[in-house]
Amino acid sequence: MEREAKKLYKLKADVIAAAGHPIRLAIIDFLKDGEQCVCDIADYVGAKRSNVSRHLGVLLNAGIISQRKDGLKMMYTLRTPCVLDFMKCVCGVLRENAKEATKVLQAL
Amino acid sequence: MEREAKKLYKLKADVIAAAGHPIRLAIIDFLKDGEQCVCDIADYVGAKRSNVSRHLGVLLNAGIISQRKDGLKMMYTLRTPCVLDFMKCVCGVLRENAKEATKVLQAL
DNA sequence: TTATTGCGTTACGTTATACTCACACAGATG
DNA sequence: CATCTGTGTGAGTATAACGTAACGCAATAA
Numbered sequence: 001m002e003r004e005a006k007k008l009y010k011l012k013a014d015v016i017a018a019a020g021h022p023i024r025l026a027i028i029d030f031l032k033d034g035e036q037c038v039c040d041i042a043d044y045v046g047a048k049r050s051n052v053s054r055h056l057g058v059l060l061n062a063g064i065i066s067q068r069k070d071g072l073k074m075m076y077t078l079r080t081p082c083v084l085d086f087m088k089c090v091c092g093v094l095r096e097n098a099k100e101a102t103k104v105l106q107a108l
Numbered sequence: 109m110e111r112e113a114k115k116l117y118k119l120k121a122d123v124i125a126a127a128g129h130p131i132r133l134a135i136i137d138f139l140k141d142g143e144q145c146v147c148d149i150a151d152y153v154g155a156k157r158s159n160v161s162r163h164l165g166v167l168l169n170a171g172i173i174s175q176r177k178d179g180l181k182m183m184y185t186l187r188t189p190c191v192l193d194f195m196k197c198v199c200g201v202l203r204e205n206a207k208e209a210t211k212v213l214q215a216l
Numbered sequence: 217t218t219a220t221t222g223c224g225t226t227a228c229g230t231t232a233t234a235c236t237c238a239c240a241c242a243g244a245t246g
Numbered sequence: 247c248a249t250c251t252g253t254g255t256g257a258g259t260a261t262a263a264c265g266t267a268a269c270g271c272a273a274t275a276a
Contacts, residue, residue: 001134001154009130009137012198017128021263022117025124026109029117038224046109051264053225063205072223072272080204082197089190090120096188097171129235146252159236161253180244180251 018062019083023047024055027076031065032084035077126170127191131155132163135184139173140192143185 019025026045030036036044042052056076059065066079078084127133134153138144144152150160164184167173174187186192 001152005134006130006154009133011202012195013128013130013133015198015201016124016133016194020121020125020128022114022121023263025117025121026113039222044109046114048265049224050226050266054263057225063201063208074224080197080201082200085197086124086194087120089188089193090123092190093123093171093188094119100171131235147250156237157252158238158254162235165253182252 015062015064018058018064019086021055021058023052024059027052027055027059028064028078028083029087031076031078032081035068035075037070037073037075039073041076123170123172126166126172127194129163129166131160132167135160135163135167136172136186136191137195139184139186140189143176143183145178145181145183147181149184 019028023045027041030041030044038049038053038056041056042049045052047055056065056067060067060076064079064083065076068075068077127136131153135149138149138152146157146161146164149164150157153160155163164173164175168175168184172187172191173184176183176185
């Protein structure tokens with residue numbers, strides 16, 4: 001495996017890892033209907049504004065969202081909505097997991 | 109935001125986070141052509157077997173891969189190949205990031 | 217003008233978790 | 247037994263997440 005390929009995996013992993021947190025996932029889900037300000041996001045996810053601001057910074061740094069200043073408020077919006085497609089696949093994984101679990105339990 | 113929704117975000121985030129590591133991403137990519145044993149995976153990603161085994165455990169626990177014993181070897185395979193679709197979207201994000209970066213630099 | 221309030225970000229310190237390595241261990245095979 | 251395979255453990259390091267508090271900024275009130 002070449003160094004270039006490793007770097008590429010690192011870059012990709014950073015983007016995916018940015019989405020791999022409950023609060024950040026909730027933010028992504030909340031933004032699917034359009035841009036939102038930090039305080040409304042904080043209300044939705046039920047976390048402190050400072051914490052939400054940091055999570056938004058992670059998503060912004062990864063390139064998943066973009067920001068726009070509107071008066072006092074900073075509005076955030078999804079930049080690449082395809083991340084929403086992650087959800088479908090992930091739900092499929094969870095369903096498979098649940099199916100497997102029930103199958104194992106039925107063998108008792 | 110209800111407690112149930114939070115739990116669901118946590119479950120989804122765990123699956124996504126399982127994919128959000130360079131080595132684990134390389135493993136997923138390496139498995140796209142079919143099942144592989146631990147030693148070959150370790151060779152491909154260039155990491156110690158014990159480390160790779162741990163990463164495989166994470167992916168297994170998340171439900172992204174499944175395992176099958178074949179003599180001495182433990183074979184791993186993708187259980188939900190849709191995770192490969194993550195790559196396309198992530199590449200799109202990376203391309204957008206690069207485009208943005210060059211645009212910023214051209215303004216100099 | 218100054219003071220104040222709301223919004224968002226950043227800094228600091230703490231806690232928790234993740235990653236890696238070296239090594240030891242167990243299972244299967246010849 | 248000797249060897250190859252994969253997994254588990256313990257220790258060290260690094261990184262991430264969070265709360266609290268402080269700060270800058272814009273808009274409004276006094």
